Amino acid sequence: MRTILYFIRKEFIQIFRDKFIGKAIFAVPLVQLLILVPAVTFEIKNVNLCVIDRDMSADSRKLISQLEGSTFFKIKYLTFSEEEANTLLQENKCDMVLQIPSKFGKNIGVGEQSKIMVSINAINATTAQLSLAYLNGVIQNFNMNIAVENAVPLASLSKPQINISSRHWYNETLNYSYFMLPGILAILVTVIGFLLAGLNFVKEKEVGTIEQINVTPIKKYQFITAKMFPFLVISLFDLALGLLIGRLFFGVPFQGSIGLLFLCSAVFLISVLGLALFISTYSSTQQQFMFVAFFFMIIFILMSGIFTPLESMPQWAQKVNLVNPMVYLIRINRMVMLKGSGFHQISSDLYALIVIATSFTFFAVKRYRKTS
Amino acid sequence: MKRFIGFVKKEFLHIFRDFRTLIILFGIPTAQILIFGFVVSTEITDVDIAFLDLSKDEVTQNLTDKFCSSGFFRGVDNLHSYNDIDDILKSGRAKAVVIFSENFGRDLMSQGKASISIIADGSEPNTATFITNYASAIISDFNKDFIKDGSESRLLVQSEVSMFYNPELKGHFMFVPGVIAYILILICALMTSITITREKEFGTMEVLLVSPLKPIQIIIGKVVPYFILSFINVILILSLSWLVFGLPVKGSMLLLLAESMLYILMSLSLGIFISTVSKNMQQAIFISLVGLLLPTILLSGFIFPIENMPKVYDIVSSVLPPRYFITIVKSIMIKGTGFLYIWKETLILILMTIVFIGLSVKKFKIRLE
Numbered sequence: 001m002r003t004i005l006y007f008i009r010k011e012f013i014q015i016f017r018d019k020f021i022g023k024a025i026f027a028v029p030l031v032q033l034l035i036l037v038p039a040v041t042f043e044i045k046n047v048n049l050c051v052i053d054r055d056m057s058a059d060s061r062k063l064i065s066q067l068e069g070s071t072f073f074k075i076k077y078l079t080f081s082e083e084e085a086n087t088l089l090q091e092n093k094c095d096m097v098l099q100i101p102s103k104f105g106k107n108i109g110v111g112e113q114s115k116i117m118v119s120i121n122a123i124n125a126t127t128a129q130l131s132l133a134y135l136n137g138v139i140q141n142f143n144m145n146i147a148v149e150n151a152v153p154l155a156s157l158s159k160p161q162i163n164i165s166s167r168h169w170y171n172e173t174l175n176y177s178y179f180m181l182p183g184i185l186a187i188l189v190t191v192i193g194f195l196l197a198g199l200n201f202v203k204e205k206e207v208g209t210i211e212q213i214n215v216t217p218i219k220k221y222q223f224i225t226a227k228m229f230p231f232l233v234i235s236l237f238d239l240a241l242g243l244l245i246g247r248l249f250f251g252v253p254f255q256g257s258i259g260l261l262f263l264c265s266a267v268f269l270i271s272v273l274g275l276a277l278f279i280s281t282y283s284s285t286q287q288q289f290m291f292v293a294f295f296f297m298i299i300f301i302l303m304s305g306i307f308t309p310l311e312s313m314p315q316w317a318q319k320v321n322l323v324n325p326m327v328y329l330i331r332i333n334r335m336v337m338l339k340g341s342g343f344h345q346i347s348s349d350l351y352a353l354i355v356i357a358t359s360f361t362f363f364a365v366k367r368y369r370k371t372s
Numbered sequence: 373m374k375r376f377i378g379f380v381k382k383e384f385l386h387i388f389r390d391f392r393t394l395i396i397l398f399g400i401p402t403a404q405i406l407i408f409g410f411v412v413s414t415e416i417t418d419v420d421i422a423f424l425d426l427s428k429d430e431v432t433q434n435l436t437d438k439f440c441s442s443g444f445f446r447g448v449d450n451l452h453s454y455n456d457i458d459d460i461l462k463s464g465r466a467k468a469v470v471i472f473s474e475n476f477g478r479d480l481m482s483q484g485k486a487s488i489s490i491i492a493d494g495s496e497p498n499t500a501t502f503i504t505n506y507a508s509a510i511i512s513d514f515n516k517d518f519i520k521d522g523s524e525s526r527l528l529v530q531s532e533v534s535m536f537y538n539p540e541l542k543g544h545f546m547f548v549p550g551v552i553a554y555i556l557i558l559i560c561a562l563m564t565s566i567t568i569t570r571e572k573e574f575g576t577m578e579v580l581l582v583s584p585l586k587p588i589q590i591i592i593g594k595v596v597p598y599f600i601l602s603f604i605n606v607i608l609i610l611s612l613s614w615l616v617f618g619l620p621v622k623g624s625m626l627l628l629l630a631e632s633m634l635y636i637l638m639s640l641s642l643g644i645f646i647s648t649v650s651k652n653m654q655q656a657i658f659i660s661l662v663g664l665l666l667p668t669i670l671l672s673g674f675i676f677p678i679e680n681m682p683k684v685y686d687i688v689s690s691v692l693p694p695r696y697f698i699t700i701v702k703s704i705m706i707k708g709t710g711f712l713y714i715w716k717e718t719l720i721l722i723l724m725t726i727v728f729i730g731l732s733v734k735k736f737k738i739r740l741e
Binding site for chain 2: 018020021024028031032035036038039040045046048089090091092095115116117118119120121122123124125127128132133165166167168169170171172173174175176178179191195199203283286287288290291292294295298299302303307308309311312313314317331334335338339340341342345346
């Protein structure tokens with residue numbers, strides 16, 4: 001035990017001797033959280049609209065003003081030329097072109113249907129679908145207003161109707177920062193723990209100082225524990241820093257138990273540190289480690305469900321995700337922070353993490369050889 | 373010149389000596405294209421929902437069936453009381469709970485009104501929005517069927533929609549340009565900065581500096597292999613996206629390749645610049661990773677549209693080269709536009725290249741400290 005303590009002390013001294021790491025520990029969470037959290041959003045603030053009004057009637061003007069009145073649409077251009085509108089779409093100056101045909105008002109007046117033509121820049125399919133949904137909402141409203149004004153006997157009003165009221169629990173206003181921050185925190189501890197630990201370990205090999213450790217009577221498990229521990233502490237410190245930033249800058253609530261969150265993150269860290277050590281046993285230079293680590297990290301992050309729903313992934317991908325520790329941590333973080341889930345609600349995820357952590361570490365210890 | 377060719381050859385050998393480098397060079401682009409193409413999708417299907425049916429009559433049964441057969445929802449549980457809602461949402465077994473009030477069917481028949489509440493898990497805002505939207509659609513559909521009298525439900529104004537550039541609303545159109553932009557900056561900036569700092573850290577730079585090669589030759593020699601490999605990568609990604617996803621290049625291929633070369637050149641000069649400001653490999657790695665990769669993925673409009681971000685980020689992202697390159701690739705590949713539409717972005721990339729080269733030349737030290 002005393003050996004480990006001395007070893008850990010040596011590690012800490014060695015790590016902090018590099019001033020850059022000291023700076024990185026503070027800079028990484030600040031940069032990541034402050035820059036990334038607000039930026040990452042699917043929320044649509046404004047859709048730039050180009051309107052071709054061939055009708056110029058009271059009705060068409062009413063529709064346009066209704067669009068303008070909604071918070072999503074911004075009428076940027078009014079034109080009569082379809083060509084010009086298409087050019088605007090091509091140049092990304094507007095996202096949507098709306099064509100109101102002539103006779104629009106006349107048709108409505110006599111109660112006939114009329115079609116408006118909509119062209120949407122759909123390169124980003126998600127945004128396109130959402131903007132269409134908003135547009136349909138406005139058009140529906142417009143229809144309702146006409147119906148009321150024309151005093152068409154709205155039979156439907158007297159017919160049976162089901163009303164819907166919907167609420168969003170845990171995040172009433174659907175604030176994206178609340179959604180992203182717990183995920184970014186998971187990336188943060190991974191970047192710090194995984195990269196720093198692995199690089200540190202390989203550096204000993206690369207510089208050759210590992211030989212000096214290998215000739216000491218220190219045991220394998222002692223060595224690995226002592227190598228892991230400082231990075232566990234540093235990463236958890238960064239987690240705390242990240243939580244503080246989330247609280248101060250984004251007002252992200254914390255419903256659950258902080259202890260539970262740290263416990264889960266610690267288990268998660270053991271798994272990624274184990275993986276880092278495992279990869280590093282296969283690498284002899286920092287560069288080699290970086291490349292392999294980066295390959296895994298990218299795949300872990302992209303598949304972790306931080307940006308996209310896990311459920312929409314194909315079956316085989318969901319199976320692969322069973323061994324992806326980030327999936328569990330991101331889910332746990334969101335549940336504990338936003339919903340205040342307790343131990344029994346996240347227990348299955350936590351157990352999975354424990355299994356992953358033990359096996360990764362086991363392989364790392366097994367792979368590590370004192371002889372070369 | 374012969375000396376220089378020898379040096380370039382040595383650099384190539386350095387790269388190919390290690391299979392891990394090849395993983396980064398060709399494994400990551402392939403894996404990414406496949407993951408983005410097959411795994412990651414923002415489409416939402418099969419959302420798990422639970423029902424709290426306080427009425428348990430024919431109408432609510434019908435509605436429940438309608439929800440479950442819609443393809444968007446999968447009923448996972450029937451709750452018995454309001455107290456269960458919190459637990460099922462907290463444990464994440466369901467993403468939303470649909471509540472039918474008591475005497476639902478009777479109220480609907482007798483008073484013509486009944487209400488459904490939907491409680492969605494707002495911790496995933498996207499999913500929550502989709503759930504409430506789909507649920508509303510299903511219920512208004514049900515309303516229409518229920519009235520069984522189509523006359524007054526005819527809407528006067530209807531919209532005819534055409535989705536430009538991407539009529540099938542595929543996600544591929546978004547990510548292929550993004551992956552190209554980001555892989556190139558990864559390979560060029562990260563790898564060149566690492567190889568150069570590595571020589572510095574191990575003192576082999578000294579050996580190179582005392583050799584008859586000029587400093588400029590050393591740098592160009594280090595960069596040439598990556599230039600060639602990156603270019604091969606562009607072709608690899610383009611053919612992958614064409615073969616696997618059937619995504620053709622609409623505009624001029626020549627223009628696209630020329631623009632890619634410009635972007636590669638820019639990334640390489642950025643990599644050289646990083647290597648001149650960082651003292652060792654760890655620093656170079658951190659600057660490239662934290663400073664370049666994450667912002668490239670998240671701020672350049674690759675996954676998240678820049679227009680939706682707060683104004684400040686628009687300004688921040690305007691110094692990120694990938695942003696311009698992504699616009700260029702999208703214009704050429706998907707919209708099929710010509711050079712006239714992208715000359716501004718091209719000019720910005722050229723300026724950035726010049727700035728980075730200028731800074732590196734100024735910072736590059738040929739003396740030891």
